[in-house]
Amino acid sequence: MSKYVHSGDYFGTDGAGQPVSGLEQGAAADAGANDAGANPNAGDAAGASATSADLSAEDAAGAADAGVEQSGLDAGGPADVALELSAVNGAGAADAVTEESAGGSVGATDPGAELSAVDALGTAAPGAEQGAAAADTADPDAQLSAGDISGAVVNGAMQSAVDASGAVDAAVGQNGENGANTANATSEQNAADAGGPVDAAAQQNGEAGTDAADPVSGQATGPGEMEAARELGAPDDGSEDKPSGFLNFLFGSDDSESPKKSAEEDPGTEPVQGKENENRQSNDPKQNKRDKELSNSVEESIEYWHGEDRVPDSLEQTKEVLTEIMGLGASFDIVFREMTFGGTKAALLFISGFAKDVILDEILKRLTYLTPDDLSSDAFAAFMQKYIPHIQVEKSEKLSDAMIKTMAGMSALFVEGEAQVIIMDTRAYPVRGPEEPSIERVVRGARDGFTETLLSNIALVRRRLRDPGLKFELHQVGRRTKTDVAIAYIDDIADKTQVKAVTEKIKTVNIDGIPLADKQLEEAIIGEKWNPYPMVRYSERPDIVASHLLEGRVVVFVDTSPSVMVIPTTFFDLCQHAEENRQTPLMGSYLRWVRFAGIFASIFLLPLWMLFVLHPELKPAPLGFIGPHEMAKIPLLVQFLIIEFGVDLLRMAAVHTPSPLGSAMGLIAAILIGDIAVKTGLFVNEVVLYMAVATIGMFATPSYELGLANRLVRLLLLVATGLFHVAGFVIGSTLFVLLLTINRSYNSSYLWPFIPFNAKAMGAILYRQSVVSSSTRPSFNKTRDNTRMSENEGKKGKP
Numbered sequence: 001m002s003k004y005v006h007s008g009d010y011f012g013t014d015g016a017g018q019p020v021s022g023l024e025q026g027a028a029a030d031a032g033a034n035d036a037g038a039n040p041n042a043g044d045a046a047g048a049s050a051t052s053a054d055l056s057a058e059d060a061a062g063a064a065d066a067g068v069e070q071s072g073l074d075a076g077g078p079a080d081v082a083l084e085l086s087a088v089n090g091a092g093a094a095d096a097v098t099e100e101s102a103g104g105s106v107g108a109t110d111p112g113a114e115l116s117a118v119d120a121l122g123t124a125a126p127g128a129e130q131g132a133a134a135a136d137t138a139d140p141d142a143q144l145s146a147g148d149i150s151g152a153v154v155n156g157a158m159q160s161a162v163d164a165s166g167a168v169d170a171a172v173g174q175n176g177e178n179g180a181n182t183a184n185a186t187s188e189q190n191a192a193d194a195g196g197p198v199d200a201a202a203q204q205n206g207e208a209g210t211d212a213a214d215p216v217s218g219q220a221t222g223p224g225e226m227e228a229a230r231e232l233g234a235p236d237d238g239s240e241d242k243p244s245g246f247l248n249f250l251f252g253s254d255d256s257e258s259p260k261k262s263a264e265e266d267p268g269t270e271p272v273q274g275k276e277n278e279n280r281q282s283n284d285p286k287q288n289k290r291d292k293e294l295s296n297s298v299e300e301s302i303e304y305w306h307g308e309d310r311v312p313d314s315l316e317q318t319k320e321v322l323t324e325i326m327g328l329g330a331s332f333d334i335v336f337r338e339m340t341f342g343g344t345k346a347a348l349l350f351i352s353g354f355a356k357d358v359i360l361d362e363i364l365k366r367l368t369y370l371t372p373d374d375l376s377s378d379a380f381a382a383f384m385q386k387y388i389p390h391i392q393v394e395k396s397e398k399l400s401d402a403m404i405k406t407m408a409g410m411s412a413l414f415v416e417g418e419a420q421v422i423i424m425d426t427r428a429y430p431v432r433g434p435e436e437p438s439i440e441r442v443v444r445g446a447r448d449g450f451t452e453t454l455l456s457n458i459a460l461v462r463r464r465l466r467d468p469g470l471k472f473e474l475h476q477v478g479r480r481t482k483t484d485v486a487i488a489y490i491d492d493i494a495d496k497t498q499v500k501a502v503t504e505k506i507k508t509v510n511i512d513g514i515p516l517a518d519k520q521l522e523e524a525i526i527g528e529k530w531n532p533y534p535m536v537r538y539s540e541r542p543d544i545v546a547s548h549l550l551e552g553r554v555v556v557f558v559d560t561s562p563s564v565m566v567i568p569t570t571f572f573d574l575c576q577h578a579e580e581n582r583q584t585p586l587m588g589s590y591l592r593w594v595r596f597a598g599i600f601a602s603i604f605l606l607p608l609w610m611l612f613v614l615h616p617e618l619k620p621a622p623l624g625f626i627g628p629h630e631m632a633k634i635p636l637l638v639q640f641l642i643i644e645f646g647v648d649l650l651r652m653a654a655v656h657t658p659s660p661l662g663s664a665m666g667l668i669a670a671i672l673i674g675d676i677a678v679k680t681g682l683f684v685n686e687v688v689l690y691m692a693v694a695t696i697g698m699f700a701t702p703s704y705e706l707g708l709a710n711r712l713v714r715l716l717l718l719v720a721t722g723l724f725h726v727a728g729f730v731i732g733s734t735l736f737v738l739l740l741t742i743n744r745s746y747n748s749s750y751l752w753p754f755i756p757f758n759a760k761a762m763g764a765i766l767y768r769q770s771v772v773s774s775s776t777r778p779s780f781n782k783t784r785d786n787t788r789m790s791e792n793e794g795k796k797g798k799p
Contacts, residue, residue: 298400311399333353349412351406401423408484445582465549479511493550505525
């Protein structure tokens with residue numbers, strides 16, 4: 001190989017053809033130190049005395065000068081190895097007998113030097129061969145570094161290689177072949193031991209040395225051809241188009257066969273990448289199984305990891321399953337407390353944020369007093385029946401029950417050797433106190449409202465309905481969330497067919513969860529996608545829910561939601577408010593009429609006014625004042641659309657605006673926007689006025705969902721009237737009534753008692769009746785018990 005390949009040789013020169021002088025001086029110094037009478041001619045060195053030949057690699061190592069160390073650093077090798085390297089090179093230059101020089105060091109020189117080294121091998125004394133062997137075994141790192149700076153051969157040795165080229169016999173060829181093989185294997189072994197590939201120049205030198213050191217194999221070409229090819233970067237013979245020479249120095253060697261070969265030759269050496277992967281797999285042998293898990297529920301996950309949904313009789317096995325499924329050890333709030341009670345091992349599983357410390361302390365305090373005599377016969381039965389001082393306790397043989405109820409806040413007690421688990425209700429949810437709902441406020445009446453806790457909401461209803469027929473059926477919805485859903489009804493009043501239909505709908509919900517609680521459950525069981533009107537009534541007041549239960553309705557509670565769903569419902573139910581029933585019948589009727597007028601105005605006031613403006617001949621004589629006296633710069637329809645979207649934007653901003661800033665936002669909307677827009681001539685005064693009236697009517701609607709649906713209908717009627725005038729208004733209003741007529745809330749008419757018409761029930765809608773006058777329940781519910789009181793009691797209540 002060309003001596004210009006090394007980084008120190010090539011880039012450290014002033015010209016392209018001059019090697020680093022320090023490297024040459026180091027090699028010459030080694031040669032001079034080994035044999036005082038030796039000439040730089042390698043041929044003369046071959047005929048030297050046995051005394052000079054017997055000089056070992058260790059003796060030569062002591063004669064290395066600082067220049068050699070510097071040359072070793074320039075070649076990429078460490079400083080402490082450079083001494084050993086110079087000794088090996090010195091032994092090879094003085095006696096020219098080492099197979100290392102023939103296979104590793106000489107391989108990086110010019111072809112003439114390679115030939116000289118082989119010739120020198122044939123004439124070396126046996127003692128020199130022993131010295132070379134000693135040099136080979138001195139230090140593996142020195143052999144590796146020898147490949148790095150092996151190009152540092154003195155010019156005298158290169159010149160004498162031509163003179164001594166004819167002195168090779170068969171034995172010398174054999175020795176050269178053996179030396180080349182030994183040097184090549186040693187170089188690869190040392191490269192593997194070093195933990196990583198050497199630099200590009202060292203790899204190229206090692207490959208060139210292997211090819212050139214064995215003249216018997218026939219791989220080396222002529223001296224001139226080999227030198228020219230390697231300087232130009234051409235691949236060597238048998239290299240399979242791999243880059244070599246100067247291109248290899250620039251771009252590096254991508255030879256992946258050397259690590260494989262070194263690993264095969266040295267069983268104790270493993271590649272770093274393979275060792276890391278093996279360590280990772282050995283540290284976590286279950287990682288592949290975790291990656292392949294595709295469980296959709298707790299039951300499926302238990303069957304995947306445990307094989308069956310049963311409680312293991314070993315606490316260690318239970319702990320392993322909980323670690324894989326519940327994240328025991330990974331989640332800080334999941335606690336698996338292992339203890340010994342009366343000589344029996346047990347473990348308590350609970351969620352730290354849900355467990356009530358007072359209850360658990362009392363249970364554990366009682367169990368710590370047990371002795372082995374107390375648990376001599378059946379420890380599990382003794383725990384269950386005698387020694388757990390708690391009321392809500394149950395047992396189960398399914399591991400899924402223990403996990404699901406633990407995630408719901410309960411505690412599970414596992415006993416060693418028992419394939420059962422004791423589940424205790426020790427939960428205490430973080431809750432807020434009952435407060436009056438902001439949407440359903442009343443002047444007089446109860447101030448308590450539902451919260452996000454299911455048990456608290458049920459207790460508020462139980463407090464008002466102490467009927468033994470009141471039932472609460474508990475179900476769970478969601479494969480992952482396992483959200484508690486309770487269906488409430490009075491057994492001897494509600495329609496059993498309706499209750500069964502609602503229950504079956506809830507059971508058939510197959511989704512991963514309902515984190516948004518009641519609204520997502522409504523979409524799952526009602527199935528109305530594009531209907532703007534609500535098919536259920538939402539309420540946050542316990543008194544309203546209790547009244548609907550007495551009418552025979554079905555109520556659905558969803559955990560984590562402060563509102564409940566009342567099924568079925570009607571359009572007129574959504575228009576009633578609790579304040580009407582807190583006043584006298586007369587005042588309640590008046591409030592109801594005002595509310596109905598506001599709801600009617602929120603739907604039809606703006607389309608009617610636009611119709612009268614577009615067609616003044618349709619206005620009655622008393623309403624001749626209706627209409628703008630001056631037209632604005634913007635068309636009427638565009639004005640209405642802009643104000644509609646502006647009101648919606650203000651409503652959304654009011655929801656997200658802190659309370660102290662709400663008044664400031666109202667002033668900005670009323671003065672800066674409305675007044676200035678009118679004064680500048682962009683809007684008509686009456687447009688702003690009637691839009692404000694319609695907005696107030698929308699806010700007066702008791703049901704928030706109904707108010708939003710009416711606003712959308714008003715917007716569609718405005719567009720239809722503005723585009724098609726009378727025909728648009730008539731057709732739009734007709735379609736609106738048809739939409740309400742065809743709607744059915746769980747097989748009940750949405751416009752009852754208007755369609756189908758029921759005069760008595762319609763009178764009860766328009767006029768609030770006293771309690772003693774309402775002797776029957778609404779007929780559309782198809783209740784089992786239709787009477788509120790007997791006929792005699794009803795007559796006694798009349799004045």
